[in-house]
Amino acid sequence: MAATLPPPRLLPSGDSAVTVEFSRTIDDDANQRVLALDKALAASPIDGITETVPTYRSLLVHYDPGKIGFDALGEKILPIATRPLPPATRARRWRIPVAYGGEHGIDLEDVAKALNTTPDDIIARHAGGDYKVAMIGFTPGWSYLSGLDKSLHMSRRQSPRLLTPAGTISIGGVQAGIQCLAAPSGWHLLGRTPVRTYQLHRNPTFLTEPGDHVTFFAIDHKTFEDMDRAAEAGEIVAEQVVA
Amino acid sequence: MSRLIVASIGPASSVQDGGRHGAQRYGLTVSGAMDRLSLAAANTLVGNEVLSAAVEIGPFGATFTARDGAVRVAIAGAPRNADVAGRPVAMDTSVTLKDGETLTLGFARGGAFTYLAIEGGIKGEPVFGSLAVNARAGLGSPYPRPLQAGDEFTVDAASGAPELRIELPKPAIGPIRVLLGPQDDEFDDANKALFLGSEWKISATSDRMGYRLEGPAIKHLHGHNIVSDGTVNGSIQVPGNGSPIALMMDRGTSGGYPKIATVITADVGRLAQTSAGTAFRFKQVGMAEAQEEARKFAQLIRSLADRLRSSDTVELNIEALSDANVAGYAVSAVDAGTWQVTAEP
Numbered sequence: 001m002a003a004t005l006p007p008p009r010l011l012p013s014g015d016s017a018v019t020v021e022f023s024r025t026i027d028d029d030a031n032q033r034v035l036a037l038d039k040a041l042a043a044s045p046i047d048g049i050t051e052t053v054p055t056y057r058s059l060l061v062h063y064d065p066g067k068i069g070f071d072a073l074g075e076k077i078l079p080i081a082t083r084p085l086p087p088a089t090r091a092r093r094w095r096i097p098v099a100y101g102g103e104h105g106i107d108l109e110d111v112a113k114a115l116n117t118t119p120d121d122i123i124a125r126h127a128g129g130d131y132k133v134a135m136i137g138f139t140p141g142w143s144y145l146s147g148l149d150k151s152l153h154m155s156r157r158q159s160p161r162l163l164t165p166a167g168t169i170s171i172g173g174v175q176a177g178i179q180c181l182a183a184p185s186g187w188h189l190l191g192r193t194p195v196r197t198y199q200l201h202r203n204p205t206f207l208t209e210p211g212d213h214v215t216f217f218a219i220d221h222k223t224f225e226d227m228d229r230a231a232e233a234g235e236i237v238a239e240q241v242v243a
Numbered sequence: 244m245s246r247l248i249v250a251s252i253g254p255a256s257s258v259q260d261g262g263r264h265g266a267q268r269y270g271l272t273v274s275g276a277m278d279r280l281s282l283a284a285a286n287t288l289v290g291n292e293v294l295s296a297a298v299e300i301g302p303f304g305a306t307f308t309a310r311d312g313a314v315r316v317a318i319a320g321a322p323r324n325a326d327v328a329g330r331p332v333a334m335d336t337s338v339t340l341k342d343g344e345t346l347t348l349g350f351a352r353g354g355a356f357t358y359l360a361i362e363g364g365i366k367g368e369p370v371f372g373s374l375a376v377n378a379r380a381g382l383g384s385p386y387p388r389p390l391q392a393g394d395e396f397t398v399d400a401a402s403g404a405p406e407l408r409i410e411l412p413k414p415a416i417g418p419i420r421v422l423l424g425p426q427d428d429e430f431d432d433a434n435k436a437l438f439l440g441s442e443w444k445i446s447a448t449s450d451r452m453g454y455r456l457e458g459p460a461i462k463h464l465h466g467h468n469i470v471s472d473g474t475v476n477g478s479i480q481v482p483g484n485g486s487p488i489a490l491m492m493d494r495g496t497s498g499g500y501p502k503i504a505t506v507i508t509a510d511v512g513r514l515a516q517t518s519a520g521t522a523f524r525f526k527q528v529g530m531a532e533a534q535e536e537a538r539k540f541a542q543l544i545r546s547l548a549d550r551l552r553s554s555d556t557v558e559l560n561i562e563a564l565s566d567a568n569v570a571g572y573a574v575s576a577v578d579a580g581t582w583q584v585t586a587e588p
Binding site for chain 1 (some may be wrong): 469495496
C-alpha cells in the first residue's frame with residue numbers, strides 16, 4: 001500500500017466552512033490534490049457538506065454546523081485528503097478559438113516588445129500551450145489556467161483596467177485566463193474568444209470545470225464575428241476533444 | 244392577481260432571498276439578504292417560506308402602491324417610520340394595502356436594510372434556485388438589477404388574513420463576534436490584538452459586496468499578496484493599505500488578500516445592520532461557541548412562526564422598537580453602486 005501524503009492544514013473559515021489548504025503557493029501538485037479531494041467528496045459525500053469550492057491551493061468546504069461539527073468534519077476529511085492521488089484519469093479537453101491581437105488583444109504588441117519578440121511568436125507560444133483549469137472564480141466562468149509557457153511569465157500591469165471585454169484571453173504572472181463577463185483586470189490582453197464559459201440559458205450553463213484541459217487555436221477576426229453570433233444564439237463553439 | 248407598484252425607491256434596493264448556492268465553484272456569487280433573520284421574519288408574517296424572495300430596501304425611503312386589488316405585505320429589519328394612507332404601521336407587522344393605497348417607508352433610523360415581504364411571494368424565474376439580484380452577473384428576477392421607480396410585481400390578491408406582529412428576541416448588543424482565521428498566521432500577535440482591541444467604523448463607501456472598516460492600519464507579516472482562495476460571508480480580509488474589508492453577500496467567490504478573521508454566522512446580519520459611522524468592536528470566540536450560536540440562529544429562523552402574535556397589542560412593540568433605535572443618522576450623498584450614510588452634523 002502506498003504511503004499517505006502529508007496532511008493539509010484545516011483552517012477555520014468561520015463556523016460553517018473550512019479551508020483545506022495543501023500549499024501556500026501556486027503549485028501544480030497541490031492543485032491536483034485539491035481537485036482529487038473535491039472529486040472524492042463529490043463521489044462519496046459526507047453528510048453536512050453543502051458546497052465545495054476548489055482553488056489553486058486549497059479546497060473550501062462549506063458545511064452545516066447543525067449537521068456536523070468542525071472537529072468531526074476534519075476527522076472525516078483528513079484520511080481522504082492524505083490518500084495517494086488516484087491514477088490520472090483522462091480529463092476533458094477543450095479547444096478554444098481565439099482572435100489574437102488588434103482590437104481584440106490590445107496588449108499583444110506591447111507583450112511582444114517587452115519580451116523582445118514578434119506578436120506571431122507570442123501567439124504561437126500561447127496557442128501552443130497545454131493548460132489546465134486550476135480554478136474558477138472572481139466572476140462567473142472566469143477560468144484560471146495553469147501551464148503557461150515560462151517565457152510568457154510577466155508581472156501584471158501597474159494600473160489595472162477598470163473594464164476589459166467579455167471573452168478576454170489574457171495572461172498575468174504565471175497564469176493564463178479565460179474571462180467570460182466584462183470585468184476589471186490587471187492582466188495582459190492577448191485576444192478574445194467567442195466562447196462563453198458561462199451562459200445563462202444554455203445547457204450546460206458553465207462550460208469549463210476545474211481539472212479540464214484547455215488548448216487554444218487562432219482564428220481570424222471575421223471567423224470571430226461568425227462564431228460570436230453562433231455563441232450568442234447558444235452554441236458552444238468550443239471544440240471538445242473526444243479522448 | 245394584484246400588482247404592487249414601486250412608486251419610489253432609493254439605490255441599494257433589490258429583490259433578495261436565501262441566496263444562490265451550489266455554483267461558487269464556477270465563480271457564481273451567492274448573494275441573498277444582508278440580514279437573513281429580518282428577511283425570515285418578514286416572510287413569516289405573511290405565511291411565506293422563511294427564505295423566499297422579498298424586497299430588500301436600502302437606507303433611503305420607498306413607496307409601494309397596490310393596484311388591481313388588495314396586497315398584503317410585512318416589514319421587518321432596520322426600523323423606519325411607515326404608514327399606509329396615513330395610518331401608522333409598526334415594524335415587524337403585516338398590513339394589507341387596499342387597491343390604490345400606498346405604503347410609505349421613511350429613511351432607516353439605525354441599520355440599513357428593511358425587508359418588505361409580499362403575501363404569496365415574489366413571482367419570478369429562479370436561477371440556481373434563487374431570485375436574488377446579482378447585478379454584476381445579470382441575475383435576479385423579475386428584475387436583474389436594483390429596483391427603480393415604476394417597477395412592479397405581479398402578486399397574489401390579499402388573503403384577508405388577520406394582521407400579525409412577530410415578537411423577535413431583543414436585538415443583541417455588544418461586539419461582533421469573530422473566529423480568527425483562516426489566515427490569522429499572516430499577522431503577528433500585536434496586529435491580531437490591534438484588530439481585536441480597536442474600535443471600528445463602517446466606511447460610507449461600503450456596499451453589498453463588502454464593508455470597509457475604518458480604524459488603525461493592520462500590518463501583515465509577509466505582505467498582502469496571497470494566492471487566491473475561497474471566501475465566505477463575513478470573511479475579513481486585509482488588503483495592502485491595512486484597512487480591513489468584511490466581505491458581504493455579493494463578495495467574489497475567491498480573494499487574494501489574507502483573511503484575519505471571520506464573522507460568526509449569527510452575527511453577519513448584525514454587522515450588515517450596523518450603520519456607517521457607528522463605532523463597534525470585534526470579539527474573538529472559539530469554534531464551539533460559534534457553532535453553538537450558528538445552531539441557535541438556524542433554530543430561531545426555523546421556529547419564527549411560533550413568535551407570531553395578533554397585532555392587537557402592537558403599541559408594546561413600537562415601544563420596544565424605539566428603545567432599540569440608534570437615532571441620529573441621516574443619509575447623504577450616494578451613487579449608483581454604493582450607499583453612503585453619515586452622521587448628522
